[in-house]
């Protein structure tokens with residue numbers, strides 16, 4: 692989960708303070724703004740074998756860097772098309788917008804995204820990596 696420092700990361704922190712649980716396999720990566728998330732970050736995550744990626748930024752109109760979350764939205768849409776084209780599946784990538792006070796929503800979207808990825812199963816890349824690692 693690529694999380695903007697000002698909203699999603701704070702919401703994840705709040706979820707922790709509220710003792711709300713979400714799947715432990717969600718790794719939160721703090722970014723200064725989702726506008727900093729490059730398409731290469733997204734594709735590299737899949738190349739390294741993750742099965743799903745979420746980008747979580749401020750509500751539209753509330754980005755501290757004005758349009759970072761709108762840039763991220765376009766990059767996510769582009770990356771989803773690439774993932775569809777290469778057979779990994781664009782549904783494995785999603786963008787969410789939330790405010791720093793939405794700890795429960797962070798836990799909810801992290802859970803929903805995890806459930807979606809579990810339903811999709813391992814990505815072709817992670818499947819291949821697992822096969823290569825098998826004795």
Ligand code: FES
Nearest residue numbers: 695724748749755
């Ligand atoms: Fe939060 Fe830009 S500062 S998405």
